[in-house]
Amino acid sequence: MRQRLAVGNWKMHGSLPENQALLDKVAAASGRLSRAIAAVCVPFPYLAQARSALAGSKAAWGGQNVSQYPKGAFTGEVSAGMLREFGCRYVIVGHSERRQLFGEDDAAVALKAEAVLAQGMVPIVCVGETLAERERGVTEEVVGRQLGAVADRLGTEGLKASVLAYEPVWAIGTGKTATPDQAQAVHAYLRDALALRDRSVAAAMPILYGGSVKAANAVELFGRQDVDGGLIGGASLVAEEFISICQAADG
Numbered sequence: 001m002r003q004r005l006a007v008g009n010w011k012m013h014g015s016l017p018e019n020q021a022l023l024d025k026v027a028a029a030s031g032r033l034s035r036a037i038a039a040v041c042v043p044f045p046y047l048a049q050a051r052s053a054l055a056g057s058k059a060a061w062g063g064q065n066v067s068q069y070p071k072g073a074f075t076g077e078v079s080a081g082m083l084r085e086f087g088c089r090y091v092i093v094g095h096s097e098r099r100q101l102f103g104e105d106d107a108a109v110a111l112k113a114e115a116v117l118a119q120g121m122v123p124i125v126c127v128g129e130t131l132a133e134r135e136r137g138v139t140e141e142v143v144g145r146q147l148g149a150v151a152d153r154l155g156t157e158g159l160k161a162s163v164l165a166y167e168p169v170w171a172i173g174t175g176k177t178a179t180p181d182q183a184q185a186v187h188a189y190l191r192d193a194l195a196l197r198d199r200s201v202a203a204a205m206p207i208l209y210g211g212s213v214k215a216a217n218a219v220e221l222f223g224r225q226d227v228d229g230g231l232i233g234g235a236s237l238v239a240e241e242f243i244s245i246c247q248a249a250d251g
């Protein structure tokens with residue numbers, strides 16, 4: 001059975017007191033999940049706080065980005081080794097905000113995923129099309145290209161230790177969610193594309209959906225055959241919402 005996950009992406013939100021209340025609730029709720037993992041990917045300065053609040057619970061924590069380089073004169077960057085030192089299990093790579101606002105291309109995303117794996121953590125590799133691309137009918141071509149760049153770099157062994165997230169750009173932070181049918185269709189396409197490389201990797205790969213997931217739509221989205229949970233932005237900042245979404249991922 002595939003691992004089910006609900007991963008919060010806090011983006012650039014939070015403050016020490018707000019985080020503490022949220023993390024304490026996530027820690028308590030994680031113990032009530034039977035098969036899904038609850039995880040939060042927090043801004044770098046809050047990793048120590050996440051570690052101390054979640055250590056000993058069943059919840060995991062991680063980063064939202066990472067340098068492709070192991071160390072050196074890269075002002076403002078954070079290496080995978082540094083994230084590992086703070087107990088991160090997951091690192092998001094290739095989020096559309098990184099691709100669109102900070103110019104990360106497929107090659108950089110692949111190198112970042114490789115850097116995460118080299119430190120024994122799990123990259124959550126994001127792929128997704130813009131609204132213009134969906135309207136042009138090139139969704140599969142776009143997500144196939146994004147996945148292919150990472151898969152070529154990581155190979156079968158690397159893919160086995162990775163998580164994939166389908167996040168249509170037009171659904172992120174917009175309140176517009178892909179319908180369960182739209183999400184399932186792309187997830188199935190991604191799984192088929194993986195199967196052309198390795199059938200067992202395809203069968204075992206958790207593929208998360210992200211894009212305006214809320215407690216109100218999570219059960220239906222996560223009920224689809226190839227949707228193994230979610231990557232959650234805005235709703236992960238509200239404890240009750242995020243915990244309901246974690247329970248939806250638990251099934």
Ligand code: PEP
Nearest residue numbers: 172173210211212233234
């Ligand atoms: C995200 O940032 O990965 C995301 C899916 O955001 P939201 O849930 O707010 O759409």
